[in-house]
Amino acid sequence: MCGIVGLFAKSTEVEERLGAHLASMLAQMSDRGPDSAGVAVYRDPVTTGSSKLTLHSADPHERWDELGAVLADEFGGSPEPHTRSSHAVVVVDAEAADVEEWVRVNRPDLRIMSAGSVIEIYKETGSPREFVRRFALDGLQGTHALGHTRMATESRVTTEGSHPFSTGLDLCLVHNGSLSNHNRLRENLRREGIEFQTENDTEVAAGYLSWRLREGAELEEALEGCLRDLDGFYTFAVGTADGFAVLRDPIACKPAVLAETDEWVAMGSEWRALAVLPGAADAEKWEPQPGVVYVWEKARV
Amino acid sequence: MTAVAAREAAVEVVDLEATSLRELNQRLHDLAGSRGPAAWRVLNPNGAHAVACGIDAEVDVEVDGHVGYYCAGMNKRATVRIHGNAGPGVAENMMSGLVLVHGNASQSAGATGRGGLLVVRGDASSRCGISMKGIDIVVGGSVGHMSAFMAQTGRLVVCGDAGDALGDSIYEARLYVRGSVAGLGADCVEKELREEHRVELGELLLRAGIEASPKEFRRYGSARQLYNFKVDNAGAY
Numbered sequence: 288m289c290g291i292v293g294l295f296a297k298s299t300e301v302e303e304r305l306g307a308h309l310a311s312m313l314a315q316m317s318d319r320g321p322d323s324a325g326v327a328v329y330r331d332p333v334t335t336g337s338s339k340l341t342l343h344s345a346d347p348h349e350r351w352d353e354l355g356a357v358l359a360d361e362f363g364g365s366p367e368p369h370t371r372s373s374h375a376v377v378v379v380d381a382e383a384a385d386v387e388e389w390v391r392v393n394r395p396d397l398r399i400m401s402a403g404s405v406i407e408i409y410k411e412t413g414s415p416r417e418f419v420r421r422f423a424l425d426g427l428q429g430t431h432a433l434g435h436t437r438m439a440t441e442s443r444v445t446t447e448g449s450h451p452f453s454t455g456l457d458l459c460l461v462h463n464g465s466l467s468n469h470n471r472l473r474e475n476l477r478r479e480g481i482e483f484q485t486e487n488d489t490e491v492a493a494g495y496l497s498w499r500l501r502e503g504a505e506l507e508e509a510l511e512g513c514l515r516d517l518d519g520f521y522t523f524a525v526g527t528a529d530g531f532a533v534l535r536d537p538i539a540c541k542p543a544v545l546a547e548t549d550e551w552v553a554m555g556s557e558w559r560a561l562a563v564l565p566g567a568a569d570a571e572k573w574e575p576q577p578g579v580v581y582v583w584e585k586a587r588v
Numbered sequence: 589m590t591a592v593a594a595r596e597a598a599v600e601v602v603d604l605e606a607t608s609l610r611e612l613n614q615r616l617h618d619l620a621g622s623r624g625p626a627a628w629r630v631l632n633p634n635g636a637h638a639v640a641c642g643i644d645a646e647v648d649v650e651v652d653g654h655v656g657y658y659c660a661g662m663n664k665r666a667t668v669r670i671h672g673n674a675g676p677g678v679a680e681n682m683m684s685g686l687v688l689v690h691g692n693a694s695q696s697a698g699a700t701g702r703g704g705l706l707v708v709r710g711d712a713s714s715r716c717g718i719s720m721k722g723i724d725i726v727v728g729g730s731v732g733h734m735s736a737f738m739a740q741t742g743r744l745v746v747c748g749d750a751g752d753a754l755g756d757s758i759y760e761a762r763l764y765v766r767g768s769v770a771g772l773g774a775d776c777v778e779k780e781l782r783e784e785h786r787v788e789l790g791e792l793l794l795r796a797g798i799e800a801s802p803k804e805f806r807r808y809g810s811a812r813q814l815y816n817f818k819v820d821n822a823g824a825y
Contacts, residue, residue, distance in 0.1 A: 315635075539714055539732075542676055542694065557675060558654045559635030568653075572673065574694060574713055577733065 289450075289463040290316025290415075290436040291543075292560050293524045293531050295552040295583050296429075301565075305330075306427025310419040311563040312555060313434045317415040319463075319556055320436025323449040324418035325410025327459040327526045330429030332405045337364075338383035341400040341407045342390065343374050343446065351375045354394070361389060372421045373446075374400065374409050383456055398447065403457030405430075405528050410449040430585070433526045435461040441469075442487040452493035455500055457528040462489040463556055464541045466519035492517060496525065510534045510580045522575075524554060530584035539577035546570040552583050600625035605632045609639065616666075619645035633659075635675065640668050643685075660687040663704060679706045682723055695732065698725045701742065707796040714751065717744045720761055726796035736763055737773065745792050747800050755808055759815055763808040764789050766800060775814035781807045 292312040296302040309326060333339050344351075351368035358366045358379055368375035379386045383402040390397055401408035409422050415436045419425070435450035442448050451459035466472075466488040473483055473491045481494040495516065499509035510525065510532060522541040525532040533554050535543055545554045546561045548570045555561045561570070575581055602612050612630065620643075628649040633639050633656075640649045641661035651659070654672035664683040673691035682701040689697075692710035699715070701723025708716075708725070714732030717725050720742045730748030737753070739761030749767035756773020762785070763776075772778075781802075789802040 539695070544694075557635055557656050558673065559656055562634040562654065574692075577714070 288319050288438045290319030290556045290560065291450075291461045291463050291522065291524050291554070292316060292434040292556070293432070293461075293526075293533070293554040294564075295431040295530055296550070297548075297552065298550045301551045302430055303428050305429040305432055306424045308551075308564055309427070309432045309434055310424040312553070312560045313415050313419055313424070313436060315560040315563060316434075316436040316556060320438045321414055322439055322444045323410065323412045323437040323446075324415035324435065325408065325437075325449045325451050325461075326422075326424065326432055326434045327401065327406055327408045327451040327461075328427055328429045328432045329405045329457075329526065329528065330407065330427065333378050337378055337380050337404070338386060338402060339376060339378050339404055339407070340383065340386055340390070340402045341374055341376050341409065342368075343398040343400050344396070345373070345398075345446075346396070347373070349373075349375075354397075357393075358386075358389075362386065371409060371423065373411060374422075376407050399453075401453045401457075401459065403528065406453075406457045406459065406526065408451055408453060408459060410435075410451065411446055412444055412449065431526070431531055433459065433461050433524050433531060441465050441489075442485060445485070447485050448487045448490075450489060451526065452487075452490050454493040454496045454525070457526075458496070458500070459526045460489065460493045460496060461524045461526075462492060463522045463543075464520035464536070466492060466517055466521065468518040472516070488519070492521070492523065506532060507580050507582060514578055522556070527584065530582065532580060532582040533575050534580050535575055535577050537578040543575050544572060545575055545581065546572040598625060599627045599629050601629045601631065603631040604634070604636060604639075609636050613638065613641065616640060616643045616645070616647070616649070619643070619647055633672075637675070640666075643668070654691070663687055673710070674708075678708075679704075679723075682706060692729070693727075697727075698723050701725070705792075705795060707798070709798075711748065717742070717761070720744065724792055726792055726798060728796075728798050730767065733770070734773070736761055736776075739763070743788065743792060745789065745796070745805070747798060755810075757814060758810045760810060762788075764802075764805040765808065766805045769806075769808070772808065775811050776808055777811045779807045779809050781805060 362381040364380035366377045450461040469488040469491040476494045522543045523534045630651045633653045635656040637657040639655045639659045643666040644664040649668045651670045656675040658677045660668040661680045665685045667686045669688045674689045674693045676694045677696045679687040680699040682704045684704040689708045693708045693712040695713040696715045697712045698706040700719045702721045706725045709728040711729035712727045712731045716731040716735040718737045720739045722742045724743045726745040733751035736755045740759040746765045750769045752771040753773035755776030786802040
């Protein structure tokens with residue numbers, strides 16, 4: 288069992304309170320996933336030519352200001368890391384791929400949580416309620432966000448085993464369920480050049496999406512490929528720069544509820560995660576059909 | 589006003605924003621074998637799990653809002669009306685009484701139910717009536733895939749459409765569907781709708797308060813080819 292939530296703002300009022308709404312939704316899903324929690328928040332787009340990375344350090348005394356100075360020397364500009372608990376967001380005047388490569392070579396101890404122009408990913412082990420407080424989610428603004436509370440079944444309880452998983456620039460995946468063909472699929476994807484850090488099943492689904500998107504598939508196409516290539520139980524929520532998508536496996540054992548008002552679109556594992564949103568009582572609500580891809584994007588709303 | 593009339597007129601209101609779910613359910617459980625309020629109203633369920641589950645008393649419970657998993661599970665004798673949508677497993681393992689969902693129900697509605705009547709005015713999701721063992725279920729809308737999977741006894745009435753694999757591995761439950769059936773599961777077949785079936789269907793619809801003509805339904809049930817061991821199949825094991 289895990290809990291997943293997603294919120295897509297259709298008004299500036301909801302954008303301004305995005306983090307507070309997300310925190311309330313996540314807290315409702317605490318008992319579905321008490322061992323870890325994580326969020327992907329889409330906010331503060333960087334200017335063209337810059338990129339944004341979320342980095343994680345296991346060292347509680349990490350000198351993020353020093354990292355900022357080194358990055359300034361390397362790439363120019365004045366990247367000042369914005370810290371949030373064990374994570375920091377840096378905006379660098381360079382291509383994301385170049386900065387990622389630099390981090391891997393020069394600071395292999397740091398973990399790259401996300402890269403792109405709008406995405407920020409924060410995730411940690413521990414109770415979701417504690418996570419919400421530690422990462423001060425309440426104060427975050429943004430256009431849309433995904434969240435996850437984890438009850439681990441397939442692999443260890445670690446920060447890197449927590450969700451969301453980054454699947455490429457500005458892309459991420461959260462998952463409720465378990466996959467049964469992840470070992471074979473991981474080997475196949477490794478041969479395609481996709482890298483994996485854990486033995487986690489969801490990371491394989493994320494890697495699968497990264498691979499399909501790299502090969503030129505549209506997001507909907509890549510998700511439809513999951514129906515054919517992934518064996519197991521899943522409700523997925525995928526975050527993109529412009530919105531989010533939802534997919535349930537054809538058996539659809541794992542729950543999901545969607546709701547929409549003039550102000551927002553939201554998904555959750557259960558209704559109680561959505562009931563905390565303003566105007567929820569009058570929202571249009573439904574269960575996503577098994578095996579059907581649902582997508583919300585700024586351009587389409 | 590007599591004491592009995594006063595007891596019947598008073599409605600016990602429990603607001604789940606002020607009272608814990610555990611306290612509500614304990615008070616409802618305490619009604620078994622003792623006198624207490626006959627009418628209850630539950631406010632602000634907000635998707636809570638196991639609301640009004642495990643009642644064993646002739647009481648009426650109105651739930652104002654949407655509920656999460658297992659609402660009115662294991663119900664005995666009580667009438668529970670949900671003025672909203674219900675999460676997975678509403679009225680699961682119900683023994684007797686009536687559970688009415690005014691909105692939609694999520695997956696596994698009425699799962700393993702042994703008696704009583706479950707009415708869903710809207711749609712029910714996948715696996716409605718899975719492993720039902722005597723419960724009657726009337727759905728005003730449609731049901732999802734794998735409904736009445738391994739259904740043993742009882743009746744499932746669907747006024748809309750049924751999803752794929754209806755009645756897979758069914759035993760002796762009787763299924764009535766008014767709309768289309770996306771596909772029948774293993775050993776489930778269409779059967780003749782005889783007068784006795786129209787009569788029982790009419791009674792179920794009447795009790796459910798749903799207007800529909802029994803003549804518009806088709807009946808499905810077990811071909812009885814699967815659940816008896818056949819010596820011809822011995823080689824398959």
